Amino acid sequence: MNQTRCDRTPAWIALQNxxxxxxxxxxxxxxxxxxxDRPQRFAIEAPHVFADLSKNWIDEAxxxxxxxxxxxxxxxxxxxxxxxxxxxxHTEQRxxxxxxxxxxxxxxxxxxxVADMLREVHTTLDAMLAYAERVRADATxxxxxxxxxxxxxxxxxxxxxxxxxxxxxxxxxxxxxxxxGHELAAVLRRxxxxxxxxxxxxxxxxxxxxxxxxxxxxxxxxxxxxxxVGRHFAALTTNVAAARDFGIDTTFGFWDWVxxxxxxxxxxxxxxxxxxxxxxxxxxxxxxxxxxxHFRTAPLARNLPVQLGLLDIWYRNFHGxxxxxxxxxxxxxxxxxxxxxxxxxxxxxxxxxxxxAALPFAxxxxxxxxxxxxxxxxxxxxxxxxxxxxxVEFVAVKKPQHDLPGHHTLLLSNVVAQAQALMQGKADxxxxxxxxxxxxxxxxxLEELTPASLGALLALQEHRVFVSGSLWGIxxxxxxxxxxxxxxxxxxxxxxxxxxxxxxxxxxxxLVQRLRS
Ligand code: F6P
Numbered sequence: 116m117n118q119t120r121c122d123r124t125p126a127w128i129a130l131q132n133x134x135x136x137x138x139x140x141x142x143x144x145x146x147x148x149x150x151x152d153r154p155q156r157f158a159i160e161a162p163h164v165f166a167d168l169s170k171n172w173i174d175e176a177x178x179x180x181x182x183x184x185x186x187x188x189x190x191x192x193x194x195x196x197x198x199x200x201x202x203x204x205h206t207e208q209r210x211x212x213x214x215x216x217x218x219x220x221x222x223x224x225x226x227x228x229v230a231d232m233l234r235e236v237h238t239t240l241d242a243m244l245a246y247a248e249r250v251r252a253d254a255t256x257x258x259x260x261x262x263x264x265x266x267x268x269x270x271x272x273x274x275x276x277x278x279x280x281x282x283x284x285x286x287x288x289x290x291x292x293x294x295x296g297h298e299l300a301a302v303l304r305r306x307x308x309x310x311x312x313x314x315x316x317x318x319x320x321x322x323x324x325x326x327x328x329x330x331x332x333x334x335x336x337x338x339x340x341x342x343x344v345g346r347h348f349a350a351l352t353t354n355v356a357a358a359r360d361f362g363i364d365t366t367f368g369f370w371d372w373v374x375x376x377x378x379x380x381x382x383x384x385x386x387x388x389x390x391x392x393x394x395x396x397x398x399x400x401x402x403x404x405x406x407x408x409h410f411r412t413a414p415l416a417r418n419l420p421v422q423l424g425l426l427d428i429w430y431r432n433f434h435g436x437x438x439x440x441x442x443x444x445x446x447x448x449x450x451x452x453x454x455x456x457x458x459x460x461x462x463x464x465x466x467x468x469x470x471x472a473a474l475p476f477a478x479x480x481x482x483x484x485x486x487x488x489x490x491x492x493x494x495x496x497x498x499x500x501x502x503x504x505x506x507v508e509f510v511a512v513k514k515p516q517h518d519l520p521g522h523h524t525l526l527l528s529n530v531v532a533q534a535q536a537l538m539q540g541k542a543d544x545x546x547x548x549x550x551x552x553x554x555x556x557x558x559x560x561l562e563e564l565t566p567a568s569l570g571a572l573l574a575l576q577e578h579r580v581f582v583s584g585s586l587w588g589i590x591x592x593x594x595x596x597x598x599x600x601x602x603x604x605x606x607x608x609x610x611x612x613x614x615x616x617x618x619x620x621x622x623x624x625x626l627v628q629r630l631r632s
Contacts, residue, residue, distance in 0.1 A: 121428065161413075163571035164406075164572055166422075173429065178416075182425070184428070198407075198411055204593060209371050211372060213372075217574070219404065220233070243385055256310060258289065259286055262292075276447055278387070278399075278447070278569060283392070293324065294327050311336075316386075367382035400570060403570035405567070407578075419575060424579045427439075430480075432477060436480065436503075439506050440508070463591055468587070488526065499536060510572070512563060
């Protein structure tokens, strides 16, 4: 791949100089006074998402240099390689084609492999949505329990909550992820075997948490007199053989070119499809596809994922900011911050480049957050008056889906006021009531929270993560960093049973002994 790591480009040096000259002393209030049309200049209208970027520490010069950085690093080539089906996940020798999951069946695709995969995608999608509709029509199924973790939980759970207005009222949806038996036990207490469909969601069908929960769910089902495993269990996996060995015949597959955190568009989305129905699931895919096309074709200067990714680099590598607060002002988006944590931190939490060389600059920031206005009454104090600057990424939704008078205007007034307060600050010579201001934020605005706008919002975030990862020269599509803990946990599990602490470090041995005592 013809990529140049961002710190090896002329634009990187130019940005360092620009940071020293103007970037570090940038003040939003001065910028707005000097350039009253900032709201128009730094706004981008992308499919289903409007973005106000004007309250960021960015001027025309920084913008232009960041665009140079993107071009000199080979971002367009890398993006096109992803959309061309090349094996850009080189540590696993895999293509990266989650975008294909939302391509229409008649999308023009140029290579044999991609065309073959598109046909498979639609065959599986049609079968999965037909199954979803059958389950929706089956009044005896009152509870759907998704058992999965990471990407096999966060995406479908977040989206099912987000699209609550579209969810069938005739069924309850449960998401069990943690190996902590309290979680599964609490769900099992509320369901009956004859009325429950268990979906075992695991790309690999080996993840210990999911397999443990799946075995316990099956044992419970049989112990409760449940008869027909074939009817009450389905598997969503790339490892259909392992699902069969487990005793599940109803399986919906996907492919190794879909990363777990990018898999909500695949069979992993089945609980969402059952919840909102086939037509809404297709609208979810179509909204994401609209964003794919925007990312693929819009000029870099007007390309929202590109602009967000470049801003992330500007903040992380030049201003040294190490976290981003995610503030969705819609209570149905309450799992959106957790979803983004996996998406960005598992993708870009890497310390070596594609060649395995240690990076001389910082990568993934920490993402965190809660829905507004709740966050305001918890940690916004720190955002306004703390010693660290944390860029905030607000999400505002114009149209509510309830008719309670007053609430939505109050909600929207809060999101606008928070961005205003962060930027404007407030002088108070006494100190304690002083707000320094000049704190950056971005506002992403949706007309309404619909399947299409949610799809577009999530695809936007996927591509923005691609942009920063691409410029950093890392592989955003593997996750070796989760492996060591998994291996060690297996060893510790045996030691907790046996009491053998030979060979352990002193701290770990002491903890094992204490837990056994
Ligand atoms: O451990 C990390 C991870 O591999 C994630 O990337 C993935 O989403 C999650 O575990 C679940 O994996 P699986 O779907 O294979 O059970």
